[in-house]
Amino acid sequence: MEIKLAVIGGTGFYEPGLLDQSKEIEVETEYGLSRLLTGTYQKQKIAFLTRHGAKHSLPPHKINYRANIAALKKLGVERVLSTTAVGSLRQEYAPGTFVVIDQFIDQTKTRVDTFFDGEDGAVYHTDFTEPYCPQLRNSLGRHFNKQGLAYVDKGTYICTEGPRYESPAEIKAFRTWGADVVGMTGVPEVTLAREAGLCYSSLSLVTNLAAGISKSHLTHKEVIDMVDEKISIIREVFLDVLVTLPDERNCRCWEKEDIELGG
Numbered sequence: 001m002e003i004k005l006a007v008i009g010g011t012g013f014y015e016p017g018l019l020d021q022s023k024e025i026e027v028e029t030e031y032g033l034s035r036l037l038t039g040t041y042q043k044q045k046i047a048f049l050t051r052h053g054a055k056h057s058l059p060p061h062k063i064n065y066r067a068n069i070a071a072l073k074k075l076g077v078e079r080v081l082s083t084t085a086v087g088s089l090r091q092e093y094a095p096g097t098f099v100v101i102d103q104f105i106d107q108t109k110t111r112v113d114t115f116f117d118g119e120d121g122a123v124y125h126t127d128f129t130e131p132y133c134p135q136l137r138n139s140l141g142r143h144f145n146k147q148g149l150a151y152v153d154k155g156t157y158i159c160t161e162g163p164r165y166e167s168p169a170e171i172k173a174f175r176t177w178g179a180d181v182v183g184m185t186g187v188p189e190v191t192l193a194r195e196a197g198l199c200y201s202s203l204s205l206v207t208n209l210a211a212g213i214s215k216s217h218l219t220h221k222e223v224i225d226m227v228d229e230k231i232s233i234i235r236e237v238f239l240d241v242l243v244t245l246p247d248e249r250n251c252r253c254w255e256k257e258d259i260e261l262g263g
Contacts, residue, residue: 007048
């Protein structure tokens with residue numbers, strides 16, 4: 001039985017929780033090795049991938065994004081929910097706010113961000129009018145509404161290289177571009193997922209106000225503390241959304257020539 005559903009956990013989200021019969025597996029791809037957990041929730045098989053490694057051993061710019069997405073593709077995954085811890089560029093998006101991302105801005109510098117590097121003699125240009133799967137985004141929104149949980153239904157995520165935090169001057173510039181939240185891992189994960197024909201959606205949790213907006217210096221501890229406070233909500237939302245999705249994918253995420261990933 002193929003595993004069609006997956007969760008990618010970000011900072012502080014290192015254990016899937018709630019999964020039965022969980023086991024660790026290794027998936028070898030032509031881009032490298034990816035380690036995942038698999039298990040079941042309400043009889044649905046789900047893969048869980050820890051983006052930073054089990055003990056947060058991988059900084060954002062050294063994550064093997066291509067191997068991770070290729071591994072999910074190789075397992076048969078069709079739909080992916082990911083979580084990111086972010087800084088807020090808006091005073092009204094206080095720590096603890098959930099944002100269902102709908103757009104991104106890429107400010108990374110050194111990452112390999114495509115499967116289509118031209119080595120096969122062909123050049124592909126992927127449409128990103130809707131970077132995040134609308135079906136998954138709507139499902140997340142319905143779940144938040146059903147549970148009476150506050151959230152923001154759209155937002156622009158700007159991805160920086162890391163691992164350092166941004167300067168106040170950078171944050172000021174990003175605000176003028178229309179960014180709402182800032183993180184270090186959302187790209188190229190979202191672009192690779194679309195190239196692989198996967199439905200992908202990202203739920204961002206605001207863990208702090210960004211530099212120059214916050215009245216104090218930024219620390220990793222405040223990020224972890226906020227994720228710890230909200231982790232049970234993230235787990236329940238993700239797993240419940242995944243197991244209640246209709247079988248049919250009524251989006252355009254997969255409408256492209258299929259490609260073979262992972263070797």
